[in-house]
Amino acid sequence: MRRILVTRDHREVALSDLSLPISLWPPETPLEIEIGFGKGRYLLSRAAEAPERAFLGIESAVKYYRLANQRALRRRSANVVTICGEALFLISCCLEPGRAEAVHVYFPDPWPKIRHQRRRLFEPENVDLVLSLLRPGGRLFFATDHTEYGALVARLLEGHPDLEVEARSGPWPDGPRTNYEAKYVREGRSIRRLVATLREDCERPSLHPEGAAGVVVGW
Numbered sequence: 364m365r366r367i368l369v370t371r372d373h374r375e376v377a378l379s380d381l382s383l384p385i386s387l388w389p390p391e392t393p394l395e396i397e398i399g400f401g402k403g404r405y406l407l408s409r410a411a412e413a414p415e416r417a418f419l420g421i422e423s424a425v426k427y428y429r430l431a432n433q434r435a436l437r438r439r440s441a442n443v444v445t446i447c448g449e450a451l452f453l454i455s456c457c458l459e460p461g462r463a464e465a466v467h468v469y470f471p472d473p474w475p476k477i478r479h480q481r482r483r484l485f486e487p488e489n490v491d492l493v494l495s496l497l498r499p500g501g502r503l504f505f506a507t508d509h510t511e512y513g514a515l516v517a518r519l520l521e522g523h524p525d526l527e528v529e530a531r532s533g534p535w536p537d538g539p540r541t542n543y544e545a546k547y548v549r550e551g552r553s554i555r556r557l558v559a560t561l562r563e564d565c566e567r568p569s570l571h572p573e574g575a576a577g578v579v580v581g582w
């Protein structure tokens with residue numbers, strides 16, 4: 364896959380031409396990141412309602428990424444940057460850690476087959492990458508309709524020493540946020556929604572206790 368980034372004036376740039384980590388806004392600009400934004404419904408509506416904030420979207424499917432960009436272009440969304448690529452790769456190589464006030468992950472692919480589970484955004488050895496995006500006091504917003512994956516994510520987040528986790532019993536105050544959520548609400552499916560807050564005094568989250576054993580460090 365060609366890894367490309369669309370700038371605020373909607374030019375496409377190869378990631379290999381950028382200096383890393385990608386630093387797109389001044390540090391004082393509040394940043395929100397959505398991983399797997401699909402057709403961009405939440406990213407673009409949230410960006411329109413908060414023009415003083417910056418929004419970074421990551422989407423691996425070229426088709427959806429292009430669709431959302433066309434929408435951003437039509438709406439002249441000046442505070443949105445989207446990246447087409449795989450989120451775990453981008454987080455580990457290209458993005459600034461400890462920067463985001465909010466990370467949104469709605470209905471991520473559950474990868475139910477055991478041999479595919481390492482691709483999940485939330486599994487013991489990947490969850491640290493997602494959490495590394497948060498600044499102290501930053502919040503992770505998560506939703507899924509997948510019972511088993513939802514239970515795993517709740518266990519992982521609740522088992523993290525630097526997070527406080529709130530399970531939302533009802534819908535978000537702003538209603539269904541994404542296309543998948545709107546569809547599943549219409550169908551009456553049960554949805555698990557979680558909000559995890561990184562401690563205010565936590566500059567850098569510790570490694571998740573369940574994943575730490577898999578980390579090999581060599582000097």
Ligand SMILES: C[S@@+](CC[C@H](N)C(=O)[O-])C[C@H]1O[C@@H](n2cnc3c(N)ncnc32)[C@H](O)[C@@H]1O
Pocket residue numbers: 398399400401402421422423424427448449450451468469470471472541542543544
């Ligand atoms: C089930 S869809 C949900 C889309 C949207 N969040 C919603 O709720 O309507 C999952 C989305 O995440 C994207 N995706 C899956 N794994 C990804 C990854 N590792 N990095 C970036 N995007 C990913 C898929 O291409 C897809 O658009």
